[in-house]
Amino acid sequence: MTRKTIEPGCTLGIVGGGQLGRMIALAAANYGLKVHVYAPDADSPAFDAAAVVTCAPYDDAQALTAFADSVDVVTYEFENIPRATADLLARHAPLHPSASALATTQDRLSEKEFINGLGIPTAPFRAVDTPDDLARALDAIGLPAVLKTRRFGYDGKGQRILRTQGESDRNAIFAEFGGAPLILEGFVPFEREVSVVAARAEDGSFSAFDLCENEHRDHILALTRVPAPGLKPETAEAAIAIARRIADALDYVGVLAVEMFLVREADGAERLVVNEIAPRVHNSGHWTIEGALTSQFAQHVRAVCGWPLGEGARVGGLRVEMRNLIGDEAEGWRALLAEPGAHLHLYGKGEARPGRKMGHVTRLMP
Amino acid sequence: MTRKTIEPGCTLGIVGGGQLGRMIALAAANYGLKVHVYAPDADSPAFDAAAVVTCAPYDDAQALTAFADSVDVVTYEFENIPRATADLLARHAPLHPSASALATTQDRLSEKEFINGLGIPTAPFRAVDTPDDLARALDAIGLPAVLKTRRFGYDGKGQRILRTQGESDRNAIFAEFGGAPLILEGFVPFEREVSVVAARAEDGSFSAFDLCENEHRDHILALTRVPAPGLKPETAEAAIAIARRIADALDYVGVLAVEMFLVREADGAERLVVNEIAPRVHNSGHWTIEGALTSQFAQHVRAVCGWPLGEGARVGGLRVEMRNLIGDEAEGWRALLAEPGAHLHLYGKGEARPGRKMGHVTRLMP
Numbered sequence: 001m002t003r004k005t006i007e008p009g010c011t012l013g014i015v016g017g018g019q020l021g022r023m024i025a026l027a028a029a030n031y032g033l034k035v036h037v038y039a040p041d042a043d044s045p046a047f048d049a050a051a052v053v054t055c056a057p058y059d060d061a062q063a064l065t066a067f068a069d070s071v072d073v074v075t076y077e078f079e080n081i082p083r084a085t086a087d088l089l090a091r092h093a094p095l096h097p098s099a100s101a102l103a104t105t106q107d108r109l110s111e112k113e114f115i116n117g118l119g120i121p122t123a124p125f126r127a128v129d130t131p132d133d134l135a136r137a138l139d140a141i142g143l144p145a146v147l148k149t150r151r152f153g154y155d156g157k158g159q160r161i162l163r164t165q166g167e168s169d170r171n172a173i174f175a176e177f178g179g180a181p182l183i184l185e186g187f188v189p190f191e192r193e194v195s196v197v198a199a200r201a202e203d204g205s206f207s208a209f210d211l212c213e214n215e216h217r218d219h220i221l222a223l224t225r226v227p228a229p230g231l232k233p234e235t236a237e238a239a240i241a242i243a244r245r246i247a248d249a250l251d252y253v254g255v256l257a258v259e260m261f262l263v264r265e266a267d268g269a270e271r272l273v274v275n276e277i278a279p280r281v282h283n284s285g286h287w288t289i290e291g292a293l294t295s296q297f298a299q300h301v302r303a304v305c306g307w308p309l310g311e312g313a314r315v316g317g318l319r320v321e322m323r324n325l326i327g328d329e330a331e332g333w334r335a336l337l338a339e340p341g342a343h344l345h346l347y348g349k350g351e352a353r354p355g356r357k358m359g360h361v362t363r364l365m366p
Numbered sequence: 367m368t369r370k371t372i373e374p375g376c377t378l379g380i381v382g383g384g385q386l387g388r389m390i391a392l393a394a395a396n397y398g399l400k401v402h403v404y405a406p407d408a409d410s411p412a413f414d415a416a417a418v419v420t421c422a423p424y425d426d427a428q429a430l431t432a433f434a435d436s437v438d439v440v441t442y443e444f445e446n447i448p449r450a451t452a453d454l455l456a457r458h459a460p461l462h463p464s465a466s467a468l469a470t471t472q473d474r475l476s477e478k479e480f481i482n483g484l485g486i487p488t489a490p491f492r493a494v495d496t497p498d499d500l501a502r503a504l505d506a507i508g509l510p511a512v513l514k515t516r517r518f519g520y521d522g523k524g525q526r527i528l529r530t531q532g533e534s535d536r537n538a539i540f541a542e543f544g545g546a547p548l549i550l551e552g553f554v555p556f557e558r559e560v561s562v563v564a565a566r567a568e569d570g571s572f573s574a575f576d577l578c579e580n581e582h583r584d585h586i587l588a589l590t591r592v593p594a595p596g597l598k599p600e601t602a603e604a605a606i607a608i609a610r611r612i613a614d615a616l617d618y619v620g621v622l623a624v625e626m627f628l629v630r631e632a633d634g635a636e637r638l639v640v641n642e643i644a645p646r647v648h649n650s651g652h653w654t655i656e657g658a659l660t661s662q663f664a665q666h667v668r669a670v671c672g673w674p675l676g677e678g679a680r681v682g683g684l685r686v687e688m689r690n691l692i693g694d695e696a697e698g699w700r701a702l703l704a705e706p707g708a709h710l711h712l713y714g715k716g717e718a719r720p721g722r723k724m725g726h727v728t729r730l731m732p
Contacts, residue, residue: 008699008712008725026392029415032699032712032725048417049395293707308704316682333374333398338674341659346374346398359374359398 006073006305008032011052013071013093015085017044019347019357020281021077023289025049027297033305038067045347046077058085068092075254075304079106079279080152096202096253096304097279104250105279108150108183118245121273123261124186131170137184138162147173150181159219188273190261194228196243197285199299199309200252206244207299207309209292211236212284214259217326220355224284224322226291226314231262235270246277255300257282283324286360288312290343291320318364330358372439372671374398377418379437379459381451383410385713385723386647387443389655391415393663399671404433411713412443424451434458441620441670445472445645446518462568462619462670463645470616471645474516474549484611487639489627490552497536503550504528504536513539516547525585554639556627560594562609563651565665565675566618572610573665573675575658577602578650580625583692586721590650590688592657592680597628601636612643621666623648649690652726654678656709657686684730696724707731 017039025035037050056063086099126137149158198208213228243258257278263271285296294310346359383405391401403416422429452465492503515524564574579594609624623644629637651662660676712725
């Protein structure tokens with residue numbers, strides 16, 4: 001394919017039909033782009049905000065080819081698309097972030113090796129491909145530790161915490177994961193979780209939003225506070241510098257999120273340990289819709305289209321809180337609409353299953 | 367039809383496919399609504415942001431019926447839909463604003479009679495149905511004066527300024543308008559043009575955005591400044607009170623705009639004269655997307671769905687400027703994307719014809 005300049009009026013292809021795709025589509029429409037969403041589920045939330053949709057599986061080469069041929073640039077809203085799918089798309093249209101950035105970050109093992117290779121700390125880890133590997137890894141890392149599938153996990157799915165030796169029947173545990181390649185990660189004694197959401201453009205320009213503090217409940221993000229309160233300014237700077245080194249090393253184009261643990265040393269020093277990289281817009285960046293001069297979704301569209309990045313500063317320097325509405329929490333929508341200063345977002349999902357992200361609400365405070 | 371409560375997940379029908387419909391659709395999607403757009407043109411900008419579209423003429427009773435039966439509530443993005451169309455829609459679904467509010471405001475004669483009936487001043491006017499009417503109207507109103515079609519005019523279309531007696535060949539002028547019902551309006555010696563964009567809910571609650579000052583070029587809105595600079599606070603309050611009286615008298619549900627002339631008396635006093643009412647979201651309210659706590663589009667969705675109105679205050683008390691991008695002005699999109707603090711919106715229109723509104727840019731300033 002020939003490289004073309006993307007202009008308003010062009011078509012942005014989005015792989016994946018969830019709320020992230022929906023919010024990218026809304027941001028793209030605001031810039032006069034057409035949006036074509038590719039997703040396997042007929043009731044994908046992003047379909048409702050797209051000009052064109054393709055409902056087909058991620059391994060349907062014919063549908064993927066037709067999709068990529070019909071758009072001007074392709075991006076994706078989640079990292080669990082197969083590498084072969086990404087490679088196929090990239091042969092037919094510019095793909096941002098690249099298939100190699102995706103491959104590095106969608107596998108917890110290659111991701112951690114990549115991060116350590118940059119001299120950036122992560123939790124200790126060992127690859128686990130057999131029950132014997134698990135025994136050796138537990139010896140090396142100790143307890144507690146977390147056993148995770150290397151690929152296709154999210155929101156705590158595909159992981160198990162190992163706390164005591166009694167739990168350590170290697171064969172049974174290994175069988176539980178159905179033989180998928182695993183990784184054992186050491187426990188990081190963190191004080192809190194933080195994340196950097198940032199954009200990098202093809203020309204290397206970079207724009208980070210302010211450091212966020214994230215609270216999880218049942219492994220699902222519940223609350224994001226920006227700026228992360230009570231941290232040393234050097235820590236926030238260091239976190240953003242880490243995100244930039246990662247983005248540069250991946251030759252990354254688009255928005256990415258780097259989740260980190262903040263460890264408080266005995267002497268009060270603050271140390272950052274990278275947990276994982278999300279090669280996409282991120283739940284901890286939803287606050288940017290009202291809270292930043294450019295939203296993460298608009299920023300992602302700018303980056304993948306080869307347009308100048310926007311300013312990521314917080315609007316009016318206000319503090320921001322973003323709360324996810326999980327499952328039946330979205331039933332409180334009317335009260336949230338009536339609450340002065342609350343910005344409600346709902347994703348148009350039909351069924352409010354427990355643990356399902358139905359929407360979020362953002363509040364700006366002096 | 368039975369009256370039902372509109373909830374997220376319901377479908378909002380929008381009649382009209384232009385940029386106003388597109389921006390209503392984007393706001394509705396953000397609240398988890400499905401959007402169904404009805405418009406006659408296949409390349410309607412709003413189609414790209416809708417979950418469902420119907421492409422059919424405004425007098426296609428069968429298509430209108432199917433559309434209204436398939437949605438939970440109907441609104442419209444412009445006032446030039448036929449009364450019969452509005453009545454038909456209202457028999458099949460709740461229609462907001464109502465068919466009667468539409469009928470009153472879509473005809474310049476009934477609109478001015480309605481406004482004067484509330485004791486609110488307008489320009490002097492006379493109905494003109496024959497060349498003889500025109501002669502009598504010119505005698506009564508004097509020159510200069512503006513002859514306008516009573517219905518279906520916008521952006522200066524369907525109007526002609528009469529400045530001198532030499533222009534006053536009544537028969538020729540009358541023929542120019544093709545026999546449409548006309549109105550002759552006296553010239554108001556205004557210092558500037560202002561507008562109030564406001565929302566009224568079914569329960570009578572009301573929320574106005576700050577008074578805007580508008581500059582037109584070639585009869586098309588070029589620039590909106592908020593708050594209207596240099597006016598007495600009482601004048602802004604009076605303008606909003608006028609909009610509220612109008613909305614109450616129309617039993618209005620949704621966002622409306624009231625355009626007014628500001629007349630400066632010899633003694634410096636400021637006097638307001640209503641020019642026209644737009645029974646819909648309005649170009650002079652586009653600044654609210656970034657500039658207000660709730661955008662006019664979100665506010666309109668709230669009102670027509672029977673939801674609580676949001677706060678209309680300006681974000682951080684900042685001053686706001688909104689400039690339309692007309693015709694080839696939209697070609698400067700890349701520079702606007704690169705300009706710190708400029709918020710660019712493009713409407714996805716194909717051809718940048720002269721006079722065509724292609725997008726707008728909003729700037730917030732301390």
